Amino acid sequence: MKFGLLGTGPWADRTHGPALAAHPDVELVGVWGRRPEPTGALATRLETTPYADVDALFADCDAVAVALPPDVQAPLAVRAAEAGCHLLLDKPVATTPEGAHRVTEAVRRRGVGCVVFFTLHFSAATGDWLREQARQDGWQVGRADWLSPVFGGGDSPYSASPWRREKGALWDVGPHALSVLLPLLGPVETVTAAPGGTGDTVHLVLRHASGASSSCVLSHSVTPAAADVTAEVRGTPGVAALPVRDEAPDVSFGRAVDALLTSVRTGEEHLCGARFAEEVTSLLHAAQEQLPAS
Structure with a gap:
């Protein structure tokens, strides 16, 4: 599957990028960032192509992985889904219920796959534990x-x-x-x-x-x-x-890539999909509303 990477910060550099570059079932087509210098530097380290136009990257990809702040991520995820790209997103998917819902609706409307990287679900020990307890x-x-x-x-x-x-x-x-x-x-x-x-x-x-x-x-x-x-x-x-x-985040992220590939192949929604991410955002927003303004 052809992937594009959105973002150039530490999470993209240390986790998303290395995992995508190493995955045997992924071709890392390119990197897009909000600033050209770090975009070019990360693309060089990952031995891929820097993109100045995010829509051009969408056009060249089957899927995108996003390592950006949540309220930058959400509208770009909608644009990517509208372009037909499957989504591998980070948590929280957005910090407003409206932003998260727009992602969910774009995924539903376009029929693309979506997995959100809730790390504990994709780390071996904690993921196995969660699945074991959920059966009880x-x-x-x-x-x-x-x-x-x-x-x-x-x-x-x-x-x-x-x-x-x-x-x-x-x-x-x-x-x-x-x-x-x-x-x-x-x-x-x-x-x-x-x-x-x-x-x-x-x-x-x-x-x-x-x-x-x-x-x-x-x-x-x-x-x-x-x-x-x-x-x-x-x-x-x-x-x-x-x-x-007890494992590095990029190893866990590789399992999230596997989960998206499986979801796309089977058509089955993953537990950590857009609807679950929207539910989490809504709860956090309700909590935020009760806290004093900073």
Whole structure:
């Protein structure tokens, strides 16, 4: 499948680009970015072609992988779908329900495949765990906490990201937490949000339509020593804890590519498709509406 890559930042350079270039069933046709210099530099590193015109890249591709801020990603995803390109998107797909819905509608209207890279679903250990727990009934309580030092003194390539600084952990790692809880506990009826005491820390409490409840603590402002990703569910089957994610993101992204290829071949919608991504965006937006304006 002929892929184009949109974006030139650290995520495109370290994850999307290497995974696409190495995938045996992918031809990386080219790279488009919002600035010509990094576009050319990344295209050179990936041994592919820089594109100045994004629509020209769409015309030359079967699919696009997007590594751009969510509210840049969403309208470009719609344009790509309208051009007939399958979509491999990043989370969150957008930061407004309207933006996410337009992506969902474009995917439906054009009949293209769509997979959104919720990392935990595509890492081997955590993906297997999620599928195993989803086969069991009776989960009653869950939690998913994602604490990172992006703004807390850690040496992160993402600490300078303007959209992460604006939107914080709620929008950057909140999708990961929800991607664990929703498949296991079901759709959410209500979400309650409260700010934490440090930086961008946010607490969420979710009431699921199944009667289950869950919670999240999300932060990019903890110190490196306090950073952790933990999740668990409890219920009739007992207690199940999320295993440690122990592989490089580009390896996981390769599985997301596999998932899109399978979805296109079979016509079956992937769990991490546009509709699921829209549901996650709507919940995060509802949470954001309850938080004080920054």
